[in-house]
Amino acid sequence: MTRPTRRRHVRRRTYALLGLAALACWFPLYWMFVVATTDTARATQLPPEIKPGGNFFHLAGLVFDTVPFVRSLINSLIVAGSIGVGQAVLCSLAGFAFAKLHFRGRNALFLVVVLTMTVPTQLAVIPQYMIISSLGWVDTLQALIVPGLASAFGIFWMRQYFTTTISDELLQAARIDGASTWQIFWRIAFPLVRPAAFVLGLFGFVTAWNDFLWPFIVLKSPDMYTVQIAIKALQNQYAVDLGLAMSGSFLATIPLLVLFVFVGRSMVAGIMDGAFKG
């Protein structure tokens, strides 16, 4: 008889804790905005200013004057966009082959794909740089795009999706009608897995947009910077103006926030889907 009240009590505490966690997630972004809109004099005083100021456009203008920020936004868009689309298509193709086609060495090759996921390739940045250098790709965007196209996890994920959502009978029917393997993939199988490929591409996009170490190594000239490297360049001015790096950070985060408003639900679903099967 005491259960209902006890349960309500627990639920109120649940909301309080979850609310606190949600606040912790949003607050640094809010704080970025506050400092990005406040002039240095007011940002360096106590108690700290906790409401946004009216300085946003002034600081944003300074960001655009200090580094080629528009250029770096475009660079980031090119890199992250190519990697997102490229991963979606290439991982679908490979996932389709591993899920639906029979060929010699299939299982062994798939095992290799899975094993590559456990290799921390970051520790090999020095030879990676040497290879990029011998290709003449230092300070180019393809140095970021091409290595980013391969995703073992993406192949693993798309293979699961092909296996569970597409029946062999459907493909058999197409085959009897005389469709080639490519036609079966492109006309029948791929359209059916497009939602999963889209989510995969989104994660590829976000990861590439936020990547730091590799662009930091291969990009040299400010015109080639991605937004993350532009933020680093702004940070060097940090002593001069506290709000400048913060304003750059905020400007670099806006595109992803906008994207997130539209596709955040699919991203959440994507993570939870992957966990189910993986």
Add this chain to the structure above:
Amino acid sequence: MTTSLSPTLGRLPALSGSVGVRQRIVERIAPYAYIAPFFVVFGVFGLVPLLFTFYIALFDWNPIGEHTFIGLDNFTRLLHDDRFWNAAGNTLSIWVLSTVPQLLLALLLAHLLNHARLRFAVFFRMSMLVPYITSVAATAIVFAQLFDRDFGLLNWLLGHVGVGPIDFTQSRWGSYVLIAAMVMWRWFGYNTLLYLASLQAIPREVFEAAAVDGASGWQQFRHITVPSLRPIIVFTIVTSTIGGLQIFTEPLLLSRSAPLTCGPVRQCQTLTLFLYEQGFGQFQFGYGAAIGVALFVLVVVLALINYLLSTRIRREQR
């Protein structure tokens, strides 16, 4: 009748009828062509560099000068290098500080989010992913400001309860805490969603039956939630180990005066940052590669420990 002609579509009939030789060849190589891009890209930018790391590590390798074979000298030097042990200690400390509380918090939040009649569930779940879409560079800059000694919000709040001010960038443990906080902020929500997905796979009746039998919330958590999440917990520990050993951007952006060493006395220089400093700051590719090999060994050792622990726990459960 033509099954041997084109084996490409498994359990599916091959293309039959008027199919030319060229078409037949295309069909035969199609599966390999579909998986080839991955193997080419991974080979060129993943596997070859990895193997090459082991090779370069045996040389005194100057990128624009001489390459002299010196055998294992880089490794003996590394083992006697205080900076290496310092970086290894920093990396492991930051890894433990960021991973343990993070995964415990994720477990708790997933348990709370799994409530059947929770309102605003979509909002809570989406909020969990906001840190993930924020770049590490932006995170580092805003956290450095929040944790600032003179004007940071955190020290201002701590001042009200009579603590501090703490200079998070100058002291060793202060910078560990700051970096761990950034890592934790970025990943706790992501891991919460992973745990939540596994929790939702547990039939609700299991919890209801336990509640009818008088199990408290804590007992349900301890005896139902945690055991059924074991595979995904092992998975998140493995991924956070691989990620934790490669922490780079946070310490790099922490110290403006000495970014490559994360402060004047290397108080928060991680192994990856040390690798970068030696390779691209000092242009000692051979020595940098040796650090890469050491990182590789560390990853393998930690993975083995992880594997042994998880199989052992599983055996004891039986």
